[in-house]
Every structure is written in C-alpha cells, then in structure tokens.
Amino acid sequence: MSDQALLSRRRFISASLLAGGGLLFDLNVPLAQAADAPPVILTAFIRILPDNRVIIGAKNAEVGQGAKTMLPMLIAEELDVDWSQVTIEQTHADQAVFGGQTAGGSRTTPREWVPTRRAGAAARAMLVAAAAAQWKVPAETLKTGAGKVTDPASGRSITYAALAQAAAKLPAPDPATLTLKDPAAFRIIGRSIGGVDTPAIVAGKPLYSIDFKLPGMLYAVLETCPAFGGTLKSANLDEVRAQPGVRHVLTLKGDGQAESLYDGVAILSESWWSANKAREALKAEWDDSAVRGFSTDGYDRQAATRRGGKADADIVRTGDVDAAFAGAAKVVKADYSYPFIAHATLEPQNCTALFKDGAIEIWAPSQNPENGRALVAKALNLPPEKIRINLMRIGGGFGRRLMNDYMVQVAAIAAQVPGTPVKLLFTRQDDIRRDFYRPAAWHGFRAAIGKDGALTAFHDHFITFGRDGKPVRSAELSATELPAGLIPNILLEQSLLETNMPTGWLRAPGSNAIAFVTQAFLDEVAEAAGKDLPTLMLELFATPHELPRGNNAPPFVTARAKGVIEKVCAMANWQGRKALPKGQGKGFAFYYSHMGYFAEVVEVALADGMPQVKTVWVAGDVGSQIINPINALHQAQGSVIEGLGQALAGQKITQVAGAVEQANFDTHPLQRIPDTPAIHVEFVKTDYPPTGMGEPALPPVIPALVNALHAATGKRIRTLPIVPEMFTA
Amino acid sequence: MAVELTVNGRKRSVDTDPAKPLLWVLREDLDMVGTKFGCGAGLCGACTVHVDGAPARACQTAIGEVAGSAITTIEGAAASPAGQRIAAAWVAQDVPQCGYCQAGQIMSALALLNQTPKPTDADIDAAMAGNLCRCSTYVRIRSAIKAAAGVVA
Numbered sequence: 010m011s012d013q014a015l016l017s018r019r020r021f022i023s024a025s026l027l028a029g030g031g032l033l034f035d036l037n038v039p040l041a042q043a044a045d046a047p048p049v050i051l052t053a054f055i056r057i058l059p060d061n062r063v064i065i066g067a068k069n070a071e072v073g074q075g076a077k078t079m080l081p082m083l084i085a086e087e088l089d090v091d092w093s094q095v096t097i098e099q100t101h102a103d104q105a106v107f108g109g110q111t112a113g114g115s116r117t118t119p120r121e122w123v124p125t126r127r128a129g130a131a132a133r134a135m136l137v138a139a140a141a142a143q144w145k146v147p148a149e150t151l152k153t154g155a156g157k158v159t160d161p162a163s164g165r166s167i168t169y170a171a172l173a174q175a176a177a178k179l180p181a182p183d184p185a186t187l188t189l190k191d192p193a194a195f196r197i198i199g200r201s202i203g204g205v206d207t208p209a210i211v212a213g214k215p216l217y218s219i220d221f222k223l224p225g226m227l228y229a230v231l232e233t234c235p236a237f238g239g240t241l242k243s244a245n246l247d248e249v250r251a252q253p254g255v256r257h258v259l260t261l262k263g264d265g266q267a268e269s270l271y272d273g274v275a276i277l278s279e280s281w282w283s284a285n286k287a288r289e290a291l292k293a294e295w296d297d298s299a300v301r302g303f304s305t306d307g308y309d310r311q312a313a314t315r316r317g318g319k320a321d322a323d324i325v326r327t328g329d330v331d332a333a334f335a336g337a338a339k340v341v342k343a344d345y346s347y348p349f350i351a352h353a354t355l356e357p358q359n360c361t362a363l364f365k366d367g368a369i370e371i372w373a374p375s376q377n378p379e380n381g382r383a384l385v386a387k388a389l390n391l392p393p394e395k396i397r398i399n400l401m402r403i404g405g406g407f408g409r410r411l412m413n414d415y416m417v418q419v420a421a422i423a424a425q426v427p428g429t430p431v432k433l434l435f436t437r438q439d440d441i442r443r444d445f446y447r448p449a450a451w452h453g454f455r456a457a458i459g460k461d462g463a464l465t466a467f468h469d470h471f472i473t474f475g476r477d478g479k480p481v482r483s484a485e486l487s488a489t490e491l492p493a494g495l496i497p498n499i500l501l502e503q504s505l506l507e508t509n510m511p512t513g514w515l516r517a518p519g520s521n522a523i524a525f526v527t528q529a530f531l532d533e534v535a536e537a538a539g540k541d542l543p544t545l546m547l548e549l550f551a552t553p554h555e556l557p558r559g560n561n562a563p564p565f566v567t568a569r570a571k572g573v574i575e576k577v578c579a580m581a582n583w584q585g586r587k588a589l590p591k592g593q594g595k596g597f598a599f600y601y602s603h604m605g606y607f608a609e610v611v612e613v614a615l616a617d618g619m620p621q622v623k624t625v626w627v628a629g630d631v632g633s634q635i636i637n638p639i640n641a642l643h644q645a646q647g648s649v650i651e652g653l654g655q656a657l658a659g660q661k662i663t664q665v666a667g668a669v670e671q672a673n674f675d676t677h678p679l680q681r682i683p684d685t686p687a688i689h690v691e692f693v694k695t696d697y698p699p700t701g702m703g704e705p706a707l708p709p710v711i712p713a714l715v716n717a718l719h720a721a722t723g724k725r726i727r728t729l730p731i732v733p734e735m736f737t738a
Numbered sequence: 739m740a741v742e743l744t745v746n747g748r749k750r751s752v753d754t755d756p757a758k759p760l761l762w763v764l765r766e767d768l769d770m771v772g773t774k775f776g777c778g779a780g781l782c783g784a785c786t787v788h789v790d791g792a793p794a795r796a797c798q799t800a801i802g803e804v805a806g807s808a809i810t811t812i813e814g815a816a817a818s819p820a821g822q823r824i825a826a827a828w829v830a831q832d833v834p835q836c837g838y839c840q841a842g843q844i845m846s847a848l849a850l851l852n853q854t855p856k857p858t859d860a861d862i863d864a865a866m867a868g869n870l871c872r873c874s875t876y877v878r879i880r881s882a883i884k885a886a887a888g889v890v891a
Contacts, residue, residue, distance in 0.1 A: 213772025
C-alpha cells in the first residue's frame with residue numbers, strides 16, 4: 010500500500026486506546042453512494058467498557074426526530090451487540106471528527122444508512138480479528154452476537170470487553186472489504202425502540218438547552234428593533250442598569266443580517282425573570298426608516314398587480330405552452346396563495362456561552378452547528394478552532410434551529426463579559442417576532458386539458474420574495490415541480506417582491522406550501538376533466554419514468570408514486586367515498602418530498618361552521634426498511650397534525666411597518682388535542698435505500714384536506730389559513 | 739421577602755420578590771428545571787404544576803400567592819400511584835418527540851386522573867386542551883392516559 014493510500018485509510022479509520030481500559034474506535038467512513046462527490050466523512054465513537062457495556066456516540070442533534078436513537082441502532086446492529094448493552098451519548102459538534110452533523114431535510118437516514126452501519130461493522134471486524142489472533146483460527150470461522158465472539162468449532166466465547174485492548178492495536182479494516190448484514194439477520198434495525206431520553210423526559214430531568222446551568226451564570230434578554238433590520242440610535246441604558254437585579258446592560262453592534270446579528274440592547278441579571286422585568290424600563294430609539302415600508306398589505310397589493318402581468322423570469326419552459334393552451338378543449342385557471350408562518354418551537358430560542366482567554370465555549374440547541382461556528386467566528390473575529398460547540402437536546406426544531414442567530418447573539422454578549430457564562434433566552438414574543446418565517450407566496454395557475462381529457466399544459470406564475478434576481482431562503486419553486494417532466498408543455502415562471510422579513514426552512518420547506526397549491530389546483534383540473542385526482546395522478550404516472558432530481562438526489566420513480574396512491578385509495582375506501590352523508594367528504598393528495606413518496610386521504614365534515622377532520626389515511630414509501638417503526642409512525646402522526654394546523658389553527662404572520670404583529674400562541678395558534686383525528690399509517694416497502702421520515706408525510710395532508718372540503722361543501726379553498734367565512738360566503 | 743412553601747413534600751423557603759412567578763422560582767431559586775417555560779402567558783401549559791392538588795400554570799402564579807401551599811412538580815409526579823402509572827404508560831407508548839411539553843402534559847394528565855380516575859374521550863380533551871404539543875403527540879397522549887387509567891383505548 011502506498012503512503013498516500015495508507016494515510017487516506019488512516020483518515021478513514023483509526024483506533025486508539027482510551028484511559029481506563031475502554032476502547033475508542035474513531036471511525037471515519039466515506040459516503041458510499043456519492044462516488045463523484047467530495048467524500049462526506051462520518052465518525053462514530055464506540056467505547057467498550059470493562060463490564061462489556063458499549064457507549065455509542067450520537068452525532069446529530071436531537072430535535073424530536075429520533076436521530077439520537079436511530080444512529081446508534083445502526084451501529085449496534087452491525088457491531089452485533091444487544092441493545093440492552095448500549096448506552097447512548099450525544100457528541101459535541103466537530104465536523105472534522107464526526108462528519109456532517111446537520112439535522113435537517115430528512116437527510117440523516119439516507120446519508121447515514123451505509124456509512125454508519127459500516128462504522129459498526131468495522132469495529133466488529135477488529136474485535137473478530139483480535140479473537141482470531143488469540144485463538145489462532147481463521148477470522149471467517151468465528152461468529153458474533155450479544156457483544157461476544159464465539160468459535161462454533163470449539164464452543165469457546167469471549168466478550169468484546171476482553172478483546173478490546175488487543176483489537177485497538179490491530180490495523181483497521183478497509184471499509185470496502187466489510188460485509189454488511191443481510192437485512193433478514195437484523196435484530197435491532199426494524200425493531201420499535203423508544204427514544205433514548207424518554208424516561209428522563211418523563212421524570213423531568215434537566216436535558217434541554219434551556220435547562221443547562223453553569224456556576225456564576227448570568228441570564229440575558231435581548232431587545233432588537235421591532236422592524237427587521239432597524240439600527241439602534243439611543244437607549245436609556247443607565248436607567249435600565251438601576252433596575253433590581255440587573256448586572257450589565259450592553260449594546261450590540263450588528264451586521265444587519267438576521268442570521269447573524271442585528272443591533273440590540275442586552276440586559277444581564279442573575280435571574281432571567283428580573284432581566285426580562287428590567288426590560289420594561291428600557292426605552293430604545295431605533296432607526297427603521299429603511300424598513301418601515303414593508304407590510305402584508307403592501308405585499309398583497311404588489312402581488313395583485315404582478316399576477317396578471319409579465320413574470321420576471323422563467324424557472325422552466327418546455328414544449329409549446331401557447332399552442333397547447335390555444336388548442337385546449339378546456340382551460341382551468343385559479344389563483345392560490347398562503348401566508349408567512351412561524352416555527353414556534355415550544356422551547357424558545359436560547360443559548361449559553363462562556364468567553365474566556367480568547368476562546369468561546371457554547372452550549373447550543375442547534376440543528377446546524379457548523380454554520381453557527383462560522384458565524385460566531387466572523388462576528389467575534391475568532392479562529393474556528395477557538396470555538397467549542399456542545400449540542401444540547403432541543404425542544405423542537407422544525408427547521409428553526411438550522412439558523413444560529415441565538416448563537417451569534419449570546420457569543421456577542423459573552424464576549425463583553427469575559428469569564429462570566431451567559432444564557433440568552435428569548436421570550437415567546439421574541440421567538441415569534443424574530444423567526445425566519447416560512448415565506449408567503451402567490452401562484453397564478455393555468456392548465457390545458459385536451460379533447461381526450463388528458464392534461465396537456467401546465468403554467469404557474471409564482472410570485473415570491475427575493476432580491477438581486479434570486480428568491481430568498483426557502484422561497485424557491487423547483488424546475489422539477491410536478492407535473493414538470495410528465496407532460497410536454499410546462500411553464501413555471503417567477504416574479505420577486507422585496508421584503509425585510511427573514512425567511513427560513515420550515516419542516517418540509519417549500520413542499521409544505523407547494524404541495525397545497527399544486528395538488529389543490531390539480532384537483533380542480535381533474536374535476537374539469539371529469540375524473541378524480543388519484544385517477545389524474547395515476548395517468549400522469551402511467552408510463553414508468555425515472556425523473557432526474559440532481560444534487561446527488563435519487564431520481565423520482567413513477568412506479569413508487571403509483572404504489573402509494575393505490576395503497577391509500579385501498580386503505581381509505583376511496584371508491585366508496587360517494588356513500589358518505591351530505592356535508593362530509595374525502596379528499597386525496599400525493600406529494601414527493603425529501604425522497605419520500607406520500608399519498609394521503611382526509612375525511613372531513615363541517616362542525617359549527619369549521620372543518621372537523623375525522624380520519625387521515627397515510628401511505629408512504631421510504632424504501633426497503635423502516636429502521637425504527639415506532640418513531641416512523643410518530644413522525645407521520647406529527648406531520649399530519651402539524652399540516653392540519655397550518656391550514657386550520659389560524660396561523661398567519663402579518664407585518665405592519667416592517668414588524669411582525671403576532672406575539673404568542675393566542676395570535677399564532679397551534680393545533681390542540683381536541684382537533685386530533687384518527688390517523689392510519691402504512692408503508693409500502695420497495696427495493697430502494699431507506700430515506701427519512703421527518704418531513705415527507707406533512708405536505709400532502711393540506712391539499713387532501715382542502716380537496717375533502719370541496720367534496721363536502723362544494724367550496725374551493727385557495728388560500729390559507731382556513732376561516733369559517735370561507736363556508737358562508 | 740421570605741416565602742415558605744412545600745414542594746414535592748419538602749418544606750422550602752425562598753427569599754425573593756413576591757411577584758416572581760412560581761415557574762421562575764422553581765427553575766432559578768430551587769434549581770428544579772423540569773417545569774418548562776413556553777409562553778409566559780398561560781397559553782401553552784408547559785409550566786403546569788399542582789398547587790394544593792389543582793393544576794395551575796406556574797408562569798401565571800406569583801410566588802407570593804402560594805405561600806404555605808403544597809406544590810407538586812414533574813420531579814415529584816411519580817410519587818403517587820397514578821403518577822407512576824402515567825409515567826409507565828408514557829414510556830411504554832414512547833409519547834414524547836422533542837419532549838419539551840411533556841412535563842406539563844403529564845401534570846395535566848395526573849390532575850385529570852386524580853379527579854376522574856376513568857376519563858372519557860371528552861374528559862381527556864377537556865382536561866388536556868390547554869397543553870400545546872408542537873410535535874403533535876396528541877394521539878399518544880390520549881392513548882397513554884387511557885392506558886394509565888385502565889380504560890379501553
């Protein structure tokens with residue numbers, strides 16, 4: 010082996026002894042699927058204790074998506090230990106050591122499915138090699154299980170703990186030589202395993218970022234300009250300093266970027282309650298002249314003007330759209346829209362930091378810690394290696410904590426009080442008013458139907474937010490949005506409005522809104538063509554296609570879409586829906602997002618003038634293996650209820666004079682327990698690698714709901730949120 | 739001002755502003771962080787505790803108002819048989835996702851079972867409607883309460 014190859018192997022796998030007799034395998038395995046992409050490196054820590062317990066490091070932040078349990082399941086399976094031997098520890102953030110640690114986009118499962126199992130298999134191979142050397146038998150003749158190596162020929166067996174020291178001295182195996190288990194032999198993967206922290210949560214143990222305390226820690230609240238981007242002119246700092254309990258009042262000079270730092274005034278006290286109380290005495294003057302002009306009314310007026318006019322730019326144009334509309338037997342037109350909405354994680358944004366001797370240690374609830382490190386490095390002008398980030402359990406992510414504004418803010422505060430730990434905590438009002446919102450948008454749709462009832466052309470004028478000719482974060486429409494790729498004549502075009510609203514990724518970003526408008530509009534198209542939406546979708550998917558998706562994503566496979574559509578129609582007795590009493594209805598939708606194929610049916614009735622969802626049926630295809638069935642079910646249930654909440658709870662963030670009007674759960678409500686329908690979830694297993702469950706069950710429930718409401722009431726819902734007046738007009 | 743109260747059966751004395759909410763006294767003065775801050779306005783239920791046996795929003799309860807009272811928090815919930823059954827059902831059904839609201843959910847569920855040992859669906863909805871779960875674990879909150887109460891799901 011050349012030096013270069015050896016070096017490269019060492020980068021992938023190294024093993025070293027830990028103090029105390031434990032064995033630390035530091036396994037870096039390249040991402041197998043992306044041969045042409047730069048290697049994505051993963052490290053899983055496996056420590057074997059003298060009593061044969063195994064400590065497995067979980068590298069992704071836990072936001073309630075189950076990664077802290079699932080990733081160690083993959084390692085434990087291939088390491089061949091019993092789950093009862095395993096203790097799970099959260100790792101800190103360091104992509105150089107652990108590889109990618111972003112918890113978002115339902116990407117953990119597809120990204121980790123092979124490399125994380127290989128991390129377990131590599132450790133197992135080293136332990137087997139150690140036993141083979143000790144017994145002087147070929148490694149291939151040995152078996153493993155329950156954390157032991159056994160020799161079937163002699164009946165001998167030895168624990169991993171007894172082999173650990175010898176195994177650590179052996180050369181690490183080439184990942185390519187490792188054989189992963191046949192799925193038929195899985196003993197942990199495919200078993201329902203409860204969340205690793207569930208017993209501690211139920212006992213009220215301190216687990217979350219907000220619970221973390223350091224000796225001598227001060228609590229901080231932060232005031233910023235209500236209108237996003239306003240700068241600080243003056244503030245009565247001395248008056249605030251005189252308030253009970255206040256230890257420091259500091260000003261922060263921002264860079265004008267929501268994702269890093271706006272100007273602000275921080276109040277620090279030994280008690281968060283007294284810091285926040287002192288805030289009532291703060292009188293700050295802001296210069297918001299550059300951003301006061303932004304408002305919801307203004308966006309609505311601009312969108313109405315732009316809608317009928319020429320778009321700014323094409324997203325995709327195929328075939329001859331004009332000719333298709335000119336020759337259509339029928340043309341269907343409809344305008345759709347949806348509002349900004351907030352993430353509203355139940356644990357308000359917070360972060361703890363200690364700045365000392367030119368370095369900073371941070372305890373963060375971040376889904377995306379390396380982005381936070383880069384922002385803190387820039388804001389504090391620190392080398393990245395002077396920033397240590399510890400990952401705390403997170404009280405809800407939904408994409409909010411892919412942003413790291415709270416990390417930069419607390420770092421900027423802590424840097425002004427060196428040696429004193431600081432916890433910054435948002436009030437709920439801060440949290441709702443300083444979010445990175447799911448952006449609002451408007452869609453002007455047209456569809457052409459041919460004489461044979463087939464969809465021949467599809468046009469969307471998408472009015473979204475952007476600057477410099479590009480949509481802002483999470484405000485894009487993909488050029489591959491269906492039915493693009495399935496019919497010849499497609500025109501997706503966009504126009505951009507300016508805004509000062511920070512925007513961001515909300516669970517199933519893009520898809521949570523685009524599914525609503527496209528599947529609701531296609532339900533209108535299906536009706537005009539004299540068929541139902543499942544029939545229209547099955548026609549579109551009739552020819553087996555693999556549509557490319559780019560960015561190392563697998564292609565969209567029409568056969569998989571067909572599979573879940575047929576499945577949900579059977580589950581929900583779709584053919585029998587006409588037998589429902591008057592005033593009740595079933596609606597269908599299909600959507601593909603985050604590599605998951607989901608078809609859903611909603612049954613709804615009006616109760617006291619508002620929709621009451623009785624039952625939701627969900628059929629999903631996320632590949633060959635459901636890794637942790639109980640968690641997959643819970644993700645689907647939560648996605649469905651969250652989607653229904655986006656439509657029904659009254660969520661709508663509005664803006665006046667550059668600032669958000671809503672502030673708490675009275676004005677930005679969530680679904681509550683009485684709104685919970687029966688939810689039936691089934692998975693269609695197909696021969697594709699497993700993909701994630703954090704998001705793809707959410708998008709189709711909203712169009713399935715509005716399509717059901719059309720079936721029940723005859724009314725088309727073309728904007729959100731749904732309000733009672735929509736059924737009385 | 740010193741306020742005397744009993745928390746999970748233990749006598750405590752806190753020297754603080756009588757206007758300080760019980761939530762922040764628990765979290766800051768008594769270092770009991772199981773009770774969670776969610777909204778500060780009595781809208782989400784994350785801070786639910788029992789004051790003399792009745793469910794209360796700790797963020798809306800000034801410490802001065804509960805002097806001499808007996809407080810039960812999530813840290814003491816499993817001391818009672820009903821609390822133990824609830825905790826066991828919550829673990830068996832893996833109710834939490836992010837888990838942040840669950841202390842409040844469990845305290846509301848415990849208050850319900852203390853009052854109504856065999857609740858109906860309507861009883862559960864009424865007792866639990868004040869507790870938000872952003873992850874929407876409501877399906878399992880319902881079934882875990884039924885399991886703890888020994889009523890058919």
